[in-house]
Amino acid sequence: MEILSCENVAFKYNESTDYAISDCTFSVKKGEKIMLCGASGSGKSTLLRLLKRELSPRGELFGNITLMGKDRSELSDRESAEKIGFVMQSPDSQTVCDKVSAELAFGLESFGVKSGEIQSRVGEMAAFFGI
Incomplete structure (x- = not known):
């Protein structure tokens, strides 16, 4: 596909x-x-x-x-935001939060994901990447 x-x-x-x-x-x-x-x-x-x-x-x-x-x-605006990522040439200038865990949670919070699910997904991402 x-x-x-x-x-x-x-x-x-x-x-x-x-x-x-x-x-x-x-x-x-x-x-x-x-x-x-x-x-x-x-x-x-x-x-x-x-x-x-x-x-x-x-x-x-x-x-x-x-x-x-x-x-x-x-x-839709939501589909575009959820499905298409974009990292510019200087990723360091695109951070929003001061902690990695908060940065990982930021996008999920923006989509209204419930707190418990955010914690679970952030933990899964952190484990996957070894951070």
């Missing part, structure tokens, strides 16, 4: 005549790992931001981006 598909994706920033991305087509199946690489300014960050609707840059998007079988515009 494809979890991500980009078909003929092109993107042009507002007030720009040049395309930041053009004719980008690929898919990712469940369990696959891919690497996106290219020179500075080649559109890597722009493409990744387009995958997460809330982080999309302003401009003109062409083509189709499908996530988990749905057009990205059809995902």
Whole structure:
């Protein structure tokens, strides 16, 4: 099953005549790992931001981006937040809490998960990663 598909994706920033991305087509199946690489300014960050609707840059998007079988515009805010993660180039500048356990709990709290379940899940994550 494809979890991500980009078909003929092109993107042009507002007030720009040049395309930041053009004719980008690929898919990712469940369990696959891919690497996106290219020179500075080649559109890597722009493409990744387009995958997460809330982080999309302003401009003109062409083509189709499908996530988990749905057009990205059809995902609810909750689905998008729960299913699509995004870590920028400097993860250290993205921490919210002063303790690892609180950082692990932060996202679950944001989704209204009950306290007991949060404690259980944080404990499971900590054990899994050996922290």
